Amino acid sequence: MKRDFITGDGHVEARSSILPLPGASGETVGVRASDFNSISTVEGQGDEWPWTNETVSSQSFQGFPLTPAHSPCLRRGERGKKRTVASCLFGSPSCGLLRRACLAIVVSALAFAPGVFAAEEPLLEVGIAVRDVTPEAPIWLAGYAGRKRPSEKVDSPLLVQAFALKSSTGERLVLVSLDNCEVSHAFVDPIVKEVEQKHQLKRGAVMIVSSHTHSAPVLEHTLISMYPLKEKDFEQIQKYSQTLRTKLIETIDASLTDLKPARLERGVGRATFAMNRRVYREDRVDFGENLEGPIDWDVPVLKVKGTNDTVRAIVFGYACHGTSISGDDFYIVSGDYMAYARQHIEAVYPGTVAMYLTGMGADSNPSPRGTLLDAKRHGLELAGAVTGVLNRPMRPVNGPLRLVYAEVDLPFVDPPSRDQIEKDSKSDDVYIRRRAEQSLKLLAEGKSLPASIALPLAAARIGDDLTFVAMGGEVVVDYARQFKRLFASDHPWLIGYAYEVPCYIPSMRILKEGGYEAQSSLIYYGYYGPFRGRVEEVLVKRMTELVGATRAR
Numbered sequence: 001m002k003r004d005f006i007t008g009d010g011h012v013e014a015r016s017s018i019l020p021l022p023g024a025s026g027e028t029v030g031v032r033a034s035d036f037n038s039i040s041t042v043e044g045q046g047d048e049w050p051w052t053n054e055t056v057s058s059q060s061f062q063g064f065p066l067t068p069a070h071s072p073c074l075r076r077g078e079r080g081k082k083r084t085v086a087s088c089l090f091g092s093p094s095c096g097l098l099r100r101a102c103l104a105i106v107v108s109a110l111a112f113a114p115g116v117f118a119a120e121e122p123l124l125e126v127g128i129a130v131r132d133v134t135p136e137a138p139i140w141l142a143g144y145a146g147r148k149r150p151s152e153k154v155d156s157p158l159l160v161q162a163f164a165l166k167s168s169t170g171e172r173l174v175l176v177s178l179d180n181c182e183v184s185h186a187f188v189d190p191i192v193k194e195v196e197q198k199h200q201l202k203r204g205a206v207m208i209v210s211s212h213t214h215s216a217p218v219l220e221h222t223l224i225s226m227y228p229l230k231e232k233d234f235e236q237i238q239k240y241s242q243t244l245r246t247k248l249i250e251t252i253d254a255s256l257t258d259l260k261p262a263r264l265e266r267g268v269g270r271a272t273f274a275m276n277r278r279v280y281r282e283d284r285v286d287f288g289e290n291l292e293g294p295i296d297w298d299v300p301v302l303k304v305k306g307t308n309d310t311v312r313a314i315v316f317g318y319a320c321h322g323t324s325i326s327g328d329d330f331y332i333v334s335g336d337y338m339a340y341a342r343q344h345i346e347a348v349y350p351g352t353v354a355m356y357l358t359g360m361g362a363d364s365n366p367s368p369r370g371t372l373l374d375a376k377r378h379g380l381e382l383a384g385a386v387t388g389v390l391n392r393p394m395r396p397v398n399g400p401l402r403l404v405y406a407e408v409d410l411p412f413v414d415p416p417s418r419d420q421i422e423k424d425s426k427s428d429d430v431y432i433r434r435r436a437e438q439s440l441k442l443l444a445e446g447k448s449l450p451a452s453i454a455l456p457l458a459a460a461r462i463g464d465d466l467t468f469v470a471m472g473g474e475v476v477v478d479y480a481r482q483f484k485r486l487f488a489s490d491h492p493w494l495i496g497y498a499y500e501v502p503c504y505i506p507s508m509r510i511l512k513e514g515g516y517e518a519q520s521s522l523i524y525y526g527y528y529g530p531f532r533g534r535v536e537e538v539l540v541k542r543m544t545e546l547v548g549a550t551r552a553r
């Protein structure tokens with residue numbers, strides 16, 4: 001059958017597609033040209049499953065499975081011999097015609113029912129590995145410029161988790177979830193190159209996704225100018241960074257040697273603690289809580305089962321900053337709400353690895369926020385959303401893995417004159433001063449100031465069932481909303497903070513409005529900006545090409 005698709009530059013193309021499966025909660029079933037300017041996402045609505053509309057509250061986050069109490073058939077079965085749905089259907093007095101009609105319906109329904117895999121499709125192989133990267137001694141924590149000293153205690157362990165995928169075609173992808181604020185190109189590139197070479201992986205096949213917790217150690221070459229570090233602090237950061245490099249490589253290696261056939265299923269839940277943080281004043285945009293602002297509350301979930309049906313891993317995502325913790329709890333090491341969600345999920349599914357992949361919600365903060373308790377509450381809500389999805393029928397994910405990777409050059413406007421930079425180096429604002437000092441150092445070495453960044457982009461498709469759409473940097477929510485519309489039929493799972501984080505990635509709307517994500521955050525990243533030109537248009541066009549390339553047979 002034919003369906004219409006919107007391409008990046010807005011024109012409509014028609015192509016054949018798979019039979020449209022009903023969308024899970026929050027997913028778009030399909031986009032028609034006529035729908036494009038109206039609403040195209042089925043928000044918060046279940047579909048054909050009447051028991052799936054429920055978002056399980058944090059107070060009862062185990063949710064409710066389809067128990068005998070929910071099925072009259074199975075309830076009757078409790079009293080006598082064990083009965084199946086089929087025996088219940090056909091065991092009742094009915095004529096042969098009805099029986100044949102029912103059989104036809106059941107057979108055709110089963111062909112597309114959640115949880116049913118096509119017998120002829122070889123299974124994907126999945127490998128999972130986890131290593132602890134909790135710092136052993138006090139260390140400066142990354143993400144907030146306001147901290148005054150190193151950490152004082154640890155509340156939750158920090159982890160590196162790797163999830164390797166291999167399809168029967170030989171294509172491989174390793175998704176790595178890292179409990180840290182972010183990694184720079186300088187930090188991560190040598191690690192990725194080493195692993196790529198060792199395992200003959202193609203560029204883009206190792207995707208390190210930072211969780212963006214603001215309560216994990218500062219890393220070498222990453223936002224260093226944010227903190228007033230002494231020599232002793234630098235030494236600790238170097239030591240920790242070296243340990244983390246070793247553990248990252250070890251975890252990726254281990255995931256690739258753990259590959260074995262697996263059954264994957266996906267679904268989408270919802271958690272509502274992400275809040276748009278851009279508040280409009282008369283002449284500026286401030287941090288705050290904007291109830292009207294765009295957010296992405298979807299919680300994508302991937303269940304990974306072994307061939308013996310044990311649940312090996314539960315991968316989940318959310319689009320929100322890891323900034324629940326601040327103030328008095330500034331000096332506690334923690335993975336923030338993502339880590340607490342993981343702990344709750346693993347408590348409900350013992351023996352399973354729960355793994356978090358950050359979404360595209362860099363202009364969202366958790367609400368409320370401020371204390372460790374807020375992080376734990378949000379973790380409980382997120383775990384509730386995940387287990388709610390797991391307790392409902394999920395959709396099978398299988399088929400060839402196809403990965404397409406690119407780097408897109410995003411230019412900044414011309415830097416200020418040397419005179420201006422020298423003036424900046426005497427500024428009362430310590431962060432403006434540090435950026436200027438770094439820039440003058442570069443100029444003194446005969447180097448030029450950075451004129452652009454190279455942003456990693458990737459699309460990784462599994463059959464026709466799921467497409468990871470990933471972008472480096474702190475990606476604002478406008479991209480999430482646009483990609484969900486454009487790639488609706490590809491069943492997108494959006495990942496931000498992927499590969500490396502050079503800076504924020506603003507949309508055109510945010511660039512026009514200004515504020516932290518457009519302009520002032522660049523001070524901490526050491527760049528003069530903002531971006532030049534139509535950043536969003538360039539990125540959307542390129543991502544559309546990448547996703548399109550994964551569709552090719």
Ligand SMILES: [Zn+2]
Nearest residue numbers: 212321362474
């Ligand atoms: Zn951030």
